Amino acid sequence: MDEDTALTPFRIDIPQADVDDLRDRLARTRWPIPVPGRRDRTDFRRGIPQVYLEELAGYWRDGFDWRAQEAELNAYEQVTTVVDGQTFHVVHARSADPQATPLLLSHGWPGSFVEYQRLIPLLTDAFHLVVPSPPGFGFSTPLSGTGWELARTTDAYAGIMTRLGYGRFAAHGTDLGAGVTGRLAALHPERVIGTHVGADPRWLGLVGDRIPYPDGLSADEIARIEAVRAEDAAGRGYLELQSHRPDTIGPALTDSPVGQLGWIAEHFRSRTAGDDRTPDESVDRDQLLTTISLYWFTRSGASSAQFYYEAEHAGLDLLMPSGVPSGYAVFDTHPLLRRALDPGKAIDHWSEFTEGGHFPAMEVPELLAGDIRTFFSSP
Known part of the structure; x- marks a missing residue:
């Protein structure tokens, strides 16, 4: 039997009983x-200060x-569609210009649409x-089963673009979404106009883990890279737990809103620019809490953690070469990042900004929008 490819209109409408339950639990x-x-609200050395x-x-x-935020989100067209048995939630914001370029925006954890x-x-x-939500994130729930990792998600996103009527499209991504973006270009080069990735110095952790250091780095330069990697490793407890024991943390995130709050908010401190700022000083407090509320109401704290387990055990290459034009926008830039990630300067477009961090669409949306425009308007 052929799969139902329908695009079903969707609106967010969290039951009032769930909103009241959240407040009661808090x-x-x-x-x-x-x-x-331990009374310093800015001291995150042991995690999020109580x-x-x-x-x-x-x-x-x-x-x-929540209702005000829900109304703002519902201003955008949304649909759900089923791919390979899994329900996907998609935000579809059409341009008034029918000739506009389709652009797929992919996010990771602990982000959302x-x-x-x-x-x-x-x-x-x-x-x-x-803007699709990956399997197990937001309204792309519940999970239809195991096995939803990067490659399967990439194929699903390509199918979603086909259902929306877009044969060729551009792609941008951050975090796990950067992996989706790269795989789309490698596997569907005839469809992808170009790829644009948002990055930050924490990508230096990928260099030691996945890619050999380039030749010619001095001992001092390697030490500087290792210092960034060590700082990033100090906050990777979540990665180890979600990659190996997602079923252990899942019930706590589903039952305790403060547990879910701390689990996500701490990462908006460790992954954004500015060591002297709290998470809601790096991103808008209401937008941060809208993201966390979405995880809470959909119980996707548990199901999104499964994506890390699947990715850890899938054995996929993180970076895949392609001939599709590529662009990087690096935020909270580090002087050695390009030498480590792109020593041959094969990336077509490379921009560096001192502002922003891991969530540029939330931290510095104007800078990110400008760089996306510049890259995709280049001949």
């Missing part, structure tokens, strides 16, 4: 007994307006924007 949080001396987490949870309970909320209006004059 009000009844069973907090740890504070460790004496004093800051209590402050953020209080705002989530009493100040955050909300990540691109402020980027969309900066690009719709020139692009038809398509």
